[in-house]
Amino acid sequence: MTTTGRIKYIDITRGIAILCIVLGHLGNSQINRIVFTFHVPIFFFITGYFINNKLMIRDFIKYKVKTLLIPYVCTCIVIIFLGGLEYFIFYGAGDAKKAMLGWVYASVYGAGDAYVEPFYIKAIGAIWFLWAIFWGSIFLRGLLNVKTGTRILLVLVLFFIGSWSRKLFWFPLSIQAGCCATLFVYLGYLLKNIKKQLKELTIEVKTVLSILALAVWFSFIKNFQSFWLVHCDIGRGVIDIIGCICGCYIVVLIAKYIEKHTIYLSNSLSFFGRYSLFMLCIHMIELDTLPWGWVQQSLIVYGIAENFGLILVIIGKFFIIIPITIVCSKLDFVRRLFGFSSIKTGEV
Numbered sequence: 468m469t470t471t472g473r474i475k476y477i478d479i480t481r482g483i484a485i486l487c488i489v490l491g492h493l494g495n496s497q498i499n500r501i502v503f504t505f506h507v508p509i510f511f512f513i514t515g516y517f518i519n520n521k522l523m524i525r526d527f528i529k530y531k532v533k534t535l536l537i538p539y540v541c542t543c544i545v546i547i548f549l550g551g552l553e554y555f556i557f558y559g560a561g562d563a564k565k566a567m568l569g570w571v572y573a574s575v576y577g578a579g580d581a582y583v584e585p586f587y588i589k590a591i592g593a594i595w596f597l598w599a600i601f602w603g604s605i606f607l608r609g610l611l612n613v614k615t616g617t618r619i620l621l622v623l624v625l626f627f628i629g630s631w632s633r634k635l636f637w638f639p640l641s642i643q644a645g646c647c648a649t650l651f652v653y654l655g656y657l658l659k660n661i662k663k664q665l666k667e668l669t670i671e672v673k674t675v676l677s678i679l680a681l682a683v684w685f686s687f688i689k690n691f692q693s694f695w696l697v698h699c700d701i702g703r704g705v706i707d708i709i710g711c712i713c714g715c716y717i718v719v720l721i722a723k724y725i726e727k728h729t730i731y732l733s734n735s736l737s738f739f740g741r742y743s744l745f746m747l748c749i750h751m752i753e754l755d756t757l758p759w760g761w762v763q764q765s766l767i768v769y770g771i772a773e774n775f776g777l778i779l780v781i782i783g784k785f786f787i788i789i790p791i792t793i794v795c796s797k798l799d800f801v802r803r804l805f806g807f808s809s810i811k812t813g814e815v
Contacts, residue, residue, distance in 0.1 A: 524608060
């Protein structure tokens with residue numbers, strides 16, 4: 468644990484996850500079959516682990532609005548402005564106005580991906596996650612006031628509603644994704660309740676469990692079909708949820724190893740994890756407003772191999788995301804705007 472009271476390996480875990488979220492938007496199937504098995508769910512698990520059940524529900528909602536929805540709105544405003552500016556430069560004022568209206572619509576609807584039925588829904592992109600984690604947190608906090616049996620049933624009902632209703636219609640503000648997220652937030656909450664029992668396990672038992680978890684995760688990656696929480700698509704169902712849990716467990720073990728055996732890497736990843744909210748929002752802005760597809764195609768035209776071009780794009784993305792994150796972390800008004808002055812230890 469750091470001197471600030473934060474749990475460093477948790478921040479490292481989130482740092483790994485946010486880097487994987489960026490990589491997961493490159494459209495590379497080999498990368499996606501690995502990172503999609505854990506990168507978003509691990510944030511839900513961590514949120515559940517540190518959920519504050521001492522706050523009154525009203526105060527809890529206010530806190531989540533401040534730390535999740537205000538950053539969402541701020542990011543959308545920047546995307547609307549830059550998206551309009553991009554079209555103004557390349558296509559003129561008329562197209563710029565249409566582009567800005569499109570981003571306004573996408574911001575209000577809050578869908579992580581585009582849909583065409585029953586009408587066209589423009590995607591706002593990866594910050595759907597902020598709405599999903601908002602709903603998942605609120606739902607679970609409310610359920611903590613009911614009896615255990617009822618709570619378990621309602622968590623499963625919410626998960627079923629989210630995964631089933633997506634086939635009919637995608638509702639605004641990623642509320643269905645929030646319903647599915649509630650299960651993962653709940654599992655994180657349960658993990659906190661059994662942490663004492665886990666600490667009492669012998670090294671032998673922990674080693675065997677780790678090997679089994681690694682094997683299950685590897686099988687999940689090898690047989691990956693789909694696990695898109697942005698769509699509430701859980702792939703093969705329970706078996707993939709188990710694979711996801713095992714993957715998250717292995718990533719946490721990796722984070723603990725990094726904390727114990729490295730200095731520079733652990734400090735860098737813990738910084739990324741602590742400011743993962745900044746990184747997510749900055750990533751979404753560059754992803755929505757910069758022509759990365761055109762860049763990749765141009766590199767191929769100039770004779771650069773596709774894989775090397777992909778590496779150059781990755782370097783370019785992080786060359787934008789990391790410096791801006793560092794600057795934002797130093798600006799008090801930006802920190803306050805994004806709720807960092809109110810963030811509790813370990814919370815998203």
